[in-house]
Amino acid sequence: MNRMKDMLLTAGLQLEDQIIEKLNQYHGMLLDWNTRMDLTSVSEKDMAARHFLDSLLPLTKEGLFPEGARLIDVGTGAGFPGLPLAIARPDMQVTLLEAQGKRCQFLSAVCQALALENVTVINDRAEVLGRDESHREQYDRAAARAVAPLNILCEYLLPFVKEGGCALCWKGPAVLEEREDGAAAAQALGGALGELLEMAFPGMDTRHVLARIDKTEKTLPQYPRKNGIPAKRPLKAAKK
Numbered sequence: 001m002n003r004m005k006d007m008l009l010t011a012g013l014q015l016e017d018q019i020i021e022k023l024n025q026y027h028g029m030l031l032d033w034n035t036r037m038d039l040t041s042v043s044e045k046d047m048a049a050r051h052f053l054d055s056l057l058p059l060t061k062e063g064l065f066p067e068g069a070r071l072i073d074v075g076t077g078a079g080f081p082g083l084p085l086a087i088a089r090p091d092m093q094v095t096l097l098e099a100q101g102k103r104c105q106f107l108s109a110v111c112q113a114l115a116l117e118n119v120t121v122i123n124d125r126a127e128v129l130g131r132d133e134s135h136r137e138q139y140d141r142a143a144a145r146a147v148a149p150l151n152i153l154c155e156y157l158l159p160f161v162k163e164g165g166c167a168l169c170w171k172g173p174a175v176l177e178e179r180e181d182g183a184a185a186a187q188a189l190g191g192a193l194g195e196l197l198e199m200a201f202p203g204m205d206t207r208h209v210l211a212r213i214d215k216t217e218k219t220l221p222q223y224p225r226k227n228g229i230p231a232k233r234p235l236k237a238a239k240k
Contacts, residue, residue: 004048010202011053012060015088022087022114023052029113030078033106039078049201055081055145056088057199058168058210067091069140072160074126075099075147079107081170082143086119095120095139097129130159130224137162137218145170148231150182150193150211155230158189159223161215167191169211182211184237190217 004027005020015023027047034040042050058064058081065071065085072095073082079096086094096119098104104123111119122129129135142157142165150169157167169175175182175196183193194212201207224230 004052007048007053008056011057013056013088019088022116023084025114026079026083026087026110027052029106029110033109034078037102037106039103039106051078051080052084053201054170054199054208055084057201057208058197059085059088061197061210064141064168064210064212065089065092066140069093070138071095071141071143072097072135072139074142074144074156074160076107077103079110081145083107083110083116083119085143086116087114090116090118093118093120095122095135097122097124097126099123099125125227126156126160127224127227127230130156135160137215140165142167143170144168149234150175150178151185151236152230152234154182154185154189154191154213155224155235158186158191158213158215159219161191163190163215163217165215166194167213167215169213171209171211173207173209175209175211181234181236182213185235186213188220188235189223190219191215 004024068091070093074097076082076096076098082094082096096107101123104121107121139160142160144153153169186193191213194214197210199208
């Protein structure tokens with residue numbers, strides 16, 4: 001417990017002991033289930049920083065997650081970043097969207113074990129759920145971590161975001177090369193590419209970037225396109 005707590009404190013995240021305990025319990029279940037299914041390739045030694053700290057670092061940026069916000073984590077995989085955020089911020093309502101059924105079984109087991117009443121797990125694709133009226137433009141925040149290039153993420157995420165909300169993309173340094181196409185895709189989907197926030201890991205060389213995409217108007221009805229099309233034919237900036 002102390003290792004997780006000390007790591008988060010060093011990053012400026014002072015969380016209650018009961019939250020730290022739940023994060024550790026989740027960590028333990030991830031290690032256990034990962035022996036039976038493909039949840040993560042990150043080593044046990046690096047898991048706390050590369051999964052848990054990485055997911056929670058944006059909480060150090062004031063105003064990114066308003067009180068009572070409704071958040072959807074698209075392509076959540078083993079639950080990152082949505083599940084650590086739901087544990088650390090029980091005031092938020094968090095939906096975990098994952099296309100692989102076995103991973104959803106794991107996520108549901110964690111939610112049950114930790115008694116997380118603010119989390120919903122959905123087994124579906126972003127292209128399908130993004131057209132569902134009960135989810136389309138119903139979220140204050142949509143998040144994705146290590147899922148796809150920025151322009152593809154725009155089509156996955158922005159249909160879920162209500163006007164005035166934003167999409168948040170956990171990215172590496174490659175995001176700088178994705179900005180032009182990302183900005184064009186954001187505009188086509190009713191959004192605008194905002195600031196790129198640097199996320200520094202205390203005492204480590206690792207640096208990630210959080211790309212913010214603000215939702216400025218409704219997404220046109222033709223988006224998201226059918227299953228697989230956003231990745232096969234991603235929206236791009238016009239050639240000069």
